[in-house]
Amino acid sequence: MESYDIVVIGAGPAGSSAAMATAKAGLKVLMVEKRAEIGSPKRCGEGLSKSALGRMGLELEESWVRRTILGASTYAPNGKKITVNYKGPEGWVIERKVFDKWLAKKAVEAGARVIAKTDAVSVIKKDGKVSGVTLESNGKRWDVQAKVLIAADGVESKIAREAGIDTTLRLVDVASGVQFEMAGVDIDPDRIELYFGNEIAPAGYAWIFPKGKNQANVGIGVRKPWAKKTAYEYLMDFVESRPGLKKGSIVEINGGGVPVGALMKNMVADNFMVVGDAAHQVNPIHGGGIGESFVAGRIAAQVAVQAIRKGDCSKKSLSEYNKIWWKERGEKLQKLVRLREVTESLKDEELNWLAEYLQGEDLIELVRSSGFKKLAFLFMKKPRLMKLARKLL
Amino acid sequence: MIRTDSRKCLRCSGCVGVCPRSALTLTEHGIVCDSRCNNCKICINFCPVGAIDLEIEGVRRHLPTKV
Ligand SMILES: Cc1cc2nc3c(=O)[nH]c(=O)nc-3n(C[C@H](O)[C@H](O)[C@H](O)COP(=O)(O)OP(=O)(O)OC[C@H]3O[C@@H](n4cnc5c(N)ncnc54)[C@H](O)[C@@H]3O)c2cc1C
Ligand code: SF4
Ligand code: SF4
Numbered sequence: 001m002e003s004y005d006i007v008v009i010g011a012g013p014a015g016s017s018a019a020m021a022t023a024k025a026g027l028k029v030l031m032v033e034k035r036a037e038i039g040s041p042k043r044c045g046e047g048l049s050k051s052a053l054g055r056m057g058l059e060l061e062e063s064w065v066r067r068t069i070l071g072a073s074t075y076a077p078n079g080k081k082i083t084v085n086y087k088g089p090e091g092w093v094i095e096r097k098v099f100d101k102w103l104a105k106k107a108v109e110a111g112a113r114v115i116a117k118t119d120a121v122s123v124i125k126k127d128g129k130v131s132g133v134t135l136e137s138n139g140k141r142w143d144v145q146a147k148v149l150i151a152a153d154g155v156e157s158k159i160a161r162e163a164g165i166d167t168t169l170r171l172v173d174v175a176s177g178v179q180f181e182m183a184g185v186d187i188d189p190d191r192i193e194l195y196f197g198n199e200i201a202p203a204g205y206a207w208i209f210p211k212g213k214n215q216a217n218v219g220i221g222v223r224k225p226w227a228k229k230t231a232y233e234y235l236m237d238f239v240e241s242r243p244g245l246k247k248g249s250i251v252e253i254n255g256g257g258v259p260v261g262a263l264m265k266n267m268v269a270d271n272f273m274v275v276g277d278a279a280h281q282v283n284p285i286h287g288g289g290i291g292e293s294f295v296a297g298r299i300a301a302q303v304a305v306q307a308i309r310k311g312d313c314s315k316k317s318l319s320e321y322n323k324i325w326w327k328e329r330g331e332k333l334q335k336l337v338r339l340r341e342v343t344e345s346l347k348d349e350e351l352n353w354l355a356e357y358l359q360g361e362d363l364i365e366l367v368r369s370s371g372f373k374k375l376a377f378l379f380m381k382k383p384r385l386m387k388l389a390r391k392l393l
Numbered sequence: 394m395i396r397t398d399s400r401k402c403l404r405c406s407g408c409v410g411v412c413p414r415s416a417l418t419l420t421e422h423g424i425v426c427d428s429r430c431n432n433c434k435i436c437i438n439f440c441p442v443g444a445i446d447l448e449i450e451g452v453r454r455h456l457p458t459k460v
Contacts, residue, residue: 034419043405155410156419169410171438176407178441224438231441255441257407 002031005308006301007133007230008112009120010161011038014276015152017056017297025110025305030144031107032118032135039100041274043154043256044290045179046233046280047209048385049091050231051368052291064099065092072192074363076355077197081357084360091192093209093217096290104295123149129270130163147306148304148313150273152297155257157278163269166171167278169225173262175204175287178231178255179219181211186244189213194239196351202226203344206238208245209320218245221258221287226344232254260284261337263330268318273300284333284340285367292329299325324369350385354378366389394448395436397424401444409435425457 006022008015011033047065053060069091073083108114118137123130124145132145151159155174158166193208193352200206204221211217214254220235227234230320232255239245259280267279275281276293283292305319307313346354366373372392379389397408399422401460417427417436424445437445 041404154406156406157410158415158418161415168413168415171411171435174407174411174439176439176441178403194459232443253403254405255403255407256405257410257439259410261443 001132001143001145003031003132003145004028005149006030006304007032007144007148008134008150008152009276010034010151010153010276011104011114011116012100012152012154012276012293013103014278014281014293014297015150016100016107017294018116018150018152018275018301019107020103020110021111021298021301022305023107025197025301026111027305027308029107030113030146031112031114032120032137033104033114033116035117036117037097037101038104038114038116039097041252041254042096042189043177043254044096045207045209045219045287046094046096046211047091047207047288048094048290049288050089052288053092056291060092061102064094064102066095067189067209069093069192069210071192072360072363073188073191073193074355074360075193075195076352077199077353078313078352080352080355082355082358082360082363083362093192093211113306117322118200120153120159124158130272133159146271147308148271148273149320150275150297150300151278152274152276152293152306155259157274157328160272160274163272163274165264165266165272165274167264167274167280169257169259169262169280173260173280174229175223175258175260176231176255177204177219177221177258177287178218178253179233180235180250181215181246181252181254181277182218182241182248183212183215183251184219185216187214187216194298197225198226198348200238201234202228206235214248223260223344244290258282258287258289259268260287260340263334263337265322265326266319267322267325268315270315271313271318273304273318273321278286281329281333283345283367284337292333295329296325299328332369335372338391339366339369339372339375342391345388350382353382373389394428394430395409395426395445396448398446399423400443403442403444405441405443407439411424411435429433
């Protein structure tokens with residue numbers, strides 16, 4: 001039987017990051033991806049912030065950057081706009097198709113073997129412990145052995161469930177998203193735009209991320225039980241109601257589930273780890289997961305390398321990953337889950353009222369979770385919001 | 394059991410992630426549902442494009458093909 005130190009399932013940012021870091025450390029690594037083309041079709045608005053890129057430790061590459069972001073405009077339900085202009089580039093809109101493949105190639109350069117159009121069909125267990133995986137490619141099925149199996153299979157997350165970790169998402173913890181990549185639209189080419197409101201996007205938001213002067217990813221994420229229609233219907237209404245978008249053309253339609261909560265205390269089993277969307281490692285406020293999944297992949301890789309060197313890949317040994325991830329990212333994201341729970345119960349008039357008080361800078365601070373206090377003090381002015389204020393402190 | 398309208402389905406695999414019975418799989422041919430499905434409708438509630446429906450035996454459906 002073919003045997004590897006590490007087998008990674010799924011070649012998104014989480015998988016490529018884990019494969020790259022373990023291969024760099026000299027381990028024998030295989031990464032499989034079931035899609036025919038890594039990164040395509042995208043399930044992503046393609047927004048990448050400067051801080052996320054910094055955490056990833058990657059250099060910007062012209063090949064996958066489409067637009068530099070110099071500001072953001074946020075719209076309250078009544079249309080009130082809060083604009084913030086950054087001092088310099090604060091983010092980019094990228095081309096995931098190019099970016100994901102670029103990352104996978106980096107993993108290959110580091111020494112990993114990558115195979116596209118290869119499906120992990122089931123987890124192999126020996127004495128109740130994960131020992132490998134059955135793969136299927138080009139009509140052929142075969143088994144491979146792994147000292148550590150890393151599931152980076154995205155929102156599907158079937159591998160972890162087979163390995164005995166329940167990653168099933170409850171509807172309140174996953175946004176239902178759909179997006180049009182549009183051309184020939186009138187947009188602000190230098191700023192991202194975010195639209196809030198229970199009519200526009202219940203328990204979520206609509207976005208316009210510019211990809212060119214007249215090109216943009218226009219998408220929406222909504223959640224049940226608040227949403228009364230499908231995400232697609234909300235997006236159609238959004239586009240129809242804006243002449244600058246309505247006149248444009250749709251060159252791609254994509255969508256997906258965005259985990260926005262349900263962070264997991266345990267992401268390991270004997271000889272097994274789960275990373276990225278599969279482990280719900282996404283910013284629960286804006287739904288960004290490129291940076292989070294990449295960082296998680298790297299942390300998991302560091303722990304796996306240590307475990308293999310020690311010759312102990314037990315659950316206990318691998319649980320170091322739980323510890324490090326929670327300290328580096330989890331605690332902060334958990335705070336944002338609280339903010340998410342508070343914002344989802346706000347009525348439109350309350351969102352409008354908030355927009356009167358908040359400056360653009362406040363919104364940025366909020367997403368960085370340093371602005372909670374200010375929001376809580378604001379909430380205390382309204383009797384109905386007092387309870388929510390306490391949740392924030 | 395559920396079935397999906399492959400003309401609408403985006404192959405986004407979100408339904409797979411929310412299915413509490415792990416009954417769904419995204420394949421080359423779209424979403425396939427196995428016998429573990431207990432008709433809880435969670436996937437139907439999730440689907441961003443409304444591509445999923447319950448398959449009721451003996452009732453002719455508007456969906457043309459079975460995946
Ligand atoms: C509509 C939408 C908009 C978004 N917008 C943004 C954004 O603007 N910015 C941002 O940072 N994030 C955004 N995200 C989130 C971001 O796309 C994800 O967080 C990120 O892709 C997660 O990376 P990953 O590697 O964990 O999973 P993925 O990128 O989903 O990769 C998982 C891979 O595993 C493969 N796979 C699954 N099962 C198997 C199997 N059995 N065998 C082999 N391969 C398998 C899949 O085909 C897939 O390629 C958005 C998500 C959605 C749905
Ligand atoms: S959630 Fe809907 S669009 Fe996405 S894969 Fe499932 S059936 Fe298709
Ligand atoms: S109806 Fe329920 S059990 Fe059946 S496939 Fe959908 S989510 Fe799974």
